[in-house]
Amino acid sequence: MKAIMVTGGAGFIGSNFIRYVFEKTDFQGKIINVDKLTYAGNPENLSDIAAKFSGSRYFFEQTDICDKEGIANIFKKYDIDTVVHFAAESHVDRSILGPKDFIETNIVGTFNLLENARNYWGDRKDVRFHHISTDEVYGSLGETGYFYETTPYDPRSPYSASKASSDHLVEAYKHTYGLPITKSNCSNNYGPYHFPEKLIPLLILNILAEKPLPVYGDGLNVRDWLYVEDHCSAIYTILTKGKVGETYNIGGENERTNIEIVNTVCEIMAEKHGKEKDFYKKLITFVKDRPGHDRRYAINCDKIKSELGWKQSVNFEQGIRKTVEWYLSNAQWIKNVQSGEYKNWINKNYEKR
Ligand code: NAD
Numbered sequence: 001m002k003a004i005m006v007t008g009g010a011g012f013i014g015s016n017f018i019r020y021v022f023e024k025t026d027f028q029g030k031i032i033n034v035d036k037l038t039y040a041g042n043p044e045n046l047s048d049i050a051a052k053f054s055g056s057r058y059f060f061e062q063t064d065i066c067d068k069e070g071i072a073n074i075f076k077k078y079d080i081d082t083v084v085h086f087a088a089e090s091h092v093d094r095s096i097l098g099p100k101d102f103i104e105t106n107i108v109g110t111f112n113l114l115e116n117a118r119n120y121w122g123d124r125k126d127v128r129f130h131h132i133s134t135d136e137v138y139g140s141l142g143e144t145g146y147f148y149e150t151t152p153y154d155p156r157s158p159y160s161a162s163k164a165s166s167d168h169l170v171e172a173y174k175h176t177y178g179l180p181i182t183k184s185n186c187s188n189n190y191g192p193y194h195f196p197e198k199l200i201p202l203l204i205l206n207i208l209a210e211k212p213l214p215v216y217g218d219g220l221n222v223r224d225w226l227y228v229e230d231h232c233s234a235i236y237t238i239l240t241k242g243k244v245g246e247t248y249n250i251g252g253e254n255e256r257t258n259i260e261i262v263n264t265v266c267e268i269m270a271e272k273h274g275k276e277k278d279f280y281k282k283l284i285t286f287v288k289d290r291p292g293h294d295r296r297y298a299i300n301c302d303k304i305k306s307e308l309g310w311k312q313s314v315n316f317e318q319g320i321r322k323t324v325e326w327y328l329s330n331a332q333w334i335k336n337v338q339s340g341e342y343k344n345w346i347n348k349n350y351e352k353r
């Protein structure tokens with residue numbers, strides 16, 4: 001790996017991944033962050049990395065992954081040998097309100113990247129296209145069972161259907177054109193730089209503003225939560241040790257109901273603010289359920305653990321504290337993220353409920 005194109009590197013996981021590679025690995029090459037900067041993309045997420053490495057080992061290209069010529073030019077300009085593809089529309093609620101951007105970016109954008117990789121790399125085998133996906137492609141579980149790499153796809157939201165489509169395209173390019181790909185399907189991430197429309201940062205920010213904490217339905221839907229840096233280390237492990245053509249599930253082995261998450265965040269925030277344990281729980285507000293709300297996600301990640309030796313390094317109790325502390329120490333980031341387009345969107349779509 002000499003020149004890695006990271007798509008969506010200004011978003012939540014992409015920016016954590018770029019920081020992880022520069023700070024925690026022995027990678028010596030260049031990273032080219034290709035991001036359109038949608039509402040979820042924020043170059044400020046990497047201002048520390050840009051200050052150290054911009055122009056030498058870190059490059060930013062504001063480009064849409066659907067732009068055929070733009071992506072072709074980046075492959076040539078930097079002689080890209082590795083793609084780590086994060087760029088996506090990522091929020092289920094937005095996909096319900098309007099699926100079009102999800103189809104464009106997640107499906108057409110992935111197709112455009114694959115086409116460019118195939119054209120630029122030809123038959124080369126010393127290259128890699130790593131595609132980042134989600135456990136949501138596997139559908140919804142009942143009270144028992146797990147998602148395995150072999151579980152048939154059964155996506156239920158426009159978001160997960162668009163991610164499933166992109167996964168199938170990546171597989172098709174492997175089988176049809178011999179493109180050296182790997183894929184990973186990961187459970188819910190949390191941690192620093194998480195955009196505040198997602199559950200955990202939304203809770204922290206609403207508590208800070210003493211606003212209602214919206215819990216969809218009965219609050220008993222289950223997600224498996226993984227600290228974002230552990231997702232980054234898993235991806236890097238796949239890039240360096242993974243077998244070409246394979247898919248790896250990544251998870252936290254940490255299932256929680258949504259109401260457990262809400263209670264935990266309330267308790268940590270109360271402790272930080274010197275309030276009694278249940279002080280913020282009065283803000284909990286049960287609201288209308290998300291349409292088609294998947295009941296339970298739970299992922300089996302034995303394959304990456306046993307074959308590649310990866311494991312989680314942060315347990316949930318540590319990770320959630322680190323996350324709350326990060327938000328409490330980054331007031332300016334929060335202020336910037338909450339201004340502009342996101343503020344208008346949240347006022348229009350959320351606060352009416
Ligand atoms: P995010 O919404 O925080 O970031 C997405 C980034 O992609 C943003 O920087 C945005 O500007 C960029 N982007 C969007 N459309 C683009 C386009 N057309 N061209 C170029 N850039 C574009 O998302 P995230 O939570 O960091 O998720 C990253 C990836 O990980 C996604 O593929 C998502 O499906 C996957 N994933 C996320 C989670 C999770 O819990 N967040 C879990 C599993 C998998």
Ligand code: TYD
Nearest residue numbers: 092188197198199200214215216221223258
């Ligand atoms: P989210 O962070 O949107 O991730 P995903 O839908 O991709 O799993 O939501 C996590 C869980 O929290 C999901 O079951 C929906 C629920 N949720 C709420 O109850 N209230 C909220 O305000 C949000 C954003 C999510």
